[in-house]
Amino acid sequence: MPDLVPPMLPATGELADATDPARWAVEFGWEGHRCVAYVRRGRVRLLSSTARSVTGSFPELAVLAEQAPPGGLVLDGTVVALDEAGRPSRGPLLRRTATLTPDAALRAEVPIGYVVTDLLWCDGRRVLELPYRRRRAELEKLALAGPAILVPPSFGLDEAELVVRTAEQYGLDGLHLKRLDVPYQPGRRTRNWLRVPLRRRRQVLLAGWVPAPGRPDRIAAVLLALPGPEGPRYVGRVGIGAADADARTILAAPSGPPPSAVPDGVAEHARWLAPGLAAAVEHRGRTAAGRLALPSWRGLVPDDERDDDLLDMPAAGGSQGGGPVSPDPVRDTGTRARDEARSRPRADAGAEARSRADAEPRSRAGADVHSRADAGARSRTGTDARSGAGPAGTDAAPVPAAGPEQPGTWHGPLSRRLEQHFVYNTLNTIASLVRTDPPRARELLLGFADLSRAADRAEEPTIRLDEELAAVRAYLQIEGTRFGARLSAEIDDPAAAGVDPGAAVPPLSVLAAVRRGVQEEIEPVPGGGAVHVRLVTDPGGPSCRIEIRPADAVRDPFVLFSVPLDVPEGL
Template sequence: MTGSMISPMLAAAGALPAGPGWAFEFKYDGVRAITDVRDGRVEAYSRNLNDISGTYPELGELAGLLAGRSAVLDGEVVALETDRPSFARLQQRMHVSLPSPALVASVPVLFYVFDLLELDDQDLTSQPYATRRDILAGLDLASEHVRVPVRFLDVDGRTVLQAAELAGMEGVVAKRLASPYRPGKRSADWTKVPLIKTQEVLVIGWKPGAGRRSGTIGSLLLAVHDERDRLVFAGHVGTGFSDAALTHLQKELTALKRATPPVEGVPREHARHAHWVEPCLIGEVAFRNWTPDGRLRHPSWRGLRTDRAPSSIRRAPEPIPPPSQGTVIGAMQTPDGRWRVEAVRRNRQDFYRLIHGDNVIDGLVIATVQRLLEEAGVHLGDLVDVRTATSGAA
């Protein structure tokens, strides 16, 4: 077995698991990489098995860290901005096959190694996650550009999710301690709980900008594959672009020009003045939710993805929400609705629940609610009674 032959195991979206038998890791906002280290050489492969060894020369440090041993490792390549992973910053490296020393110095990457698939030609994929992680910890893989991220054992996953949000992470991945590594399979043995919703999309066209964006791209027209593998219109995105991203997109899209839309049913207001392109350029957007007619609501561009295949771009399944427990006897929220505090009664006991997006923290006392809000820059006194907010809006 070599890294060039292994597709990474994928996590399934779902509710945060409870009970024993789970470990929790932060979800890093980067790109996946399988690395094959042997005979002093390091080969790195993306999620769709493209060779990315030259793109990230920093991964060469693995050879020295393993000191002659061979290994196949799974992890995430990230770029940091003020100590937090930044997918936008990583974009400056993702599309450069042979980066200059100046680019490597100005936008360095880190490789967070979170799994060990093979060591000294011994296949470890059938071993439990707990065993693989223990062996990985013993390798002491730590250098300027290589880290083994922390794993949390014997803790409440909600606490880890709260810590991930405060640290600016993308979310949490829960991993079943007894689970084997399943190459190329998506499994609930790895359950991802994101703090923001993202969607991979295919660019099918663009519309010219106005004002400051005059002469360049104003918005991108998007599509995804539906459950019957048909390419369907998914809306448009006009925010989140840097000047560098617009320049790069313009160059890429010019080479993909076509005369007609690649999907049917694009509404007239979007089709008017559109420039159509072949649907082979893959991007990622952050968004609030899906509309009933299958459009992305309030999407924001995050960047291009070179580690996906166009045929794999389909609407991501919605995570299964956790079951509701207790009776809500009162609620307050910030005027914009982003933060909500509920007073809950369960089995004759009262407590507070803090809700922010998909992040729900249960079983809190009011002092803890106040502290968490203050750490997020929100004052408890700014919250208004939900009934008052509703009647005022009416």
């Protein structure tokens, strides 16, 4: 077994550089710490891309030694840490790499995983001279995938569009194109392996602009903002190039207050604008400070073309100064589903709706229990789900009602505890299906993209009911692959239940409760069980209930969670 294999390095490229489907594979790019793992029975040695030992920083990866064949393994891969939405993020990973010996508290707070992307040595044999197609097949046969180990899916070039869409919605900043017919090339940067950066698209608010030096009537950069819990929040700056018509519109806009979180160096020279203008930009993700990375200007957006997350902000109206706006704005790839729903009534996301979401579950939970008493239903909505206690006999994080006191944060403990396991399990499952059941793999990947998009909206005050149910449906579809016949699920159709699909719920509230029911109430039961997302109307108003029916005969069905639905005014 070799002591050192310098890692192969990718060149920068584009999807168009790969033209022959028989010779290329497309895979996700993972942001993290590139490492080569030298694995023997009872020992794992991790070397960075510069041959520095980082073994002590990631003690969790000692699990690889339990799976090594007698002749050992050499694996190429990336150590990653996931944020609360389950996306690879450099921020939490820096906390791990800052110490050589992380204590138990840090390991629990910032779990890491190893994304295995190539096999270089296997059980006494050099395999790096084999073409990538064969190396990949041997890697999959090793069955290394587990809670801390991800063997991500590898797709044919004909699935590139699907992989791009998923990567954009999941929050990855790039893809990899790999030649299937070439050997591993240690230490070389080669165009047999291309890294394709992804540009994400979204709409932003125009918060202000910075004048060019010595030219107060010229725009050096436009200052951007996004809606936040307490109003617009600064997310970066962008040049507008030769967009003269857009520049005239911005210069003519009335002045207003600055957004929050503006750095001192920016605020010093800024000219702030009243809320009203929106624009489309492309970017390469978000920085640790929440700024848009490398944004580029794609034009002003007409008021009637705004994305849903900007609709609650004031429209430009007559404040555009008569200047034209972009007739063909670039749309955020993460809002396609919301585009289709724009003609439907929107839910009231005001203070009255949020206070109702906070107060009514407590009073209506009792009504839910009494209304089902004759049917023998046992409810946990009143005390366990909202007072801080988990299900009987567990120490699980509760699923409390969301309210103004804790906007967008109440589901955090559940996500942090389960997300890495769920993400790895999902992607490992998809990887195993790519060869055996490609249609099913595609279906699950689309569902995973929907879940990723939903996780992006966790900090919003409310979300449409139909969008929340789409995320729940995707989650149950993924878990159904793992559980098989042990899990049955039913989700009521809002139209059939007489409930408005645009009713407002706290984002991820139903999803978190369903996850809790599946993973803590159904999975431990040998026979599994059923979950029913039931939409009901009663004198107190419509609500969404999560009913759990364990398969064991000693337990009755019960209502795990109930959340009121805030219906748009006028319906």
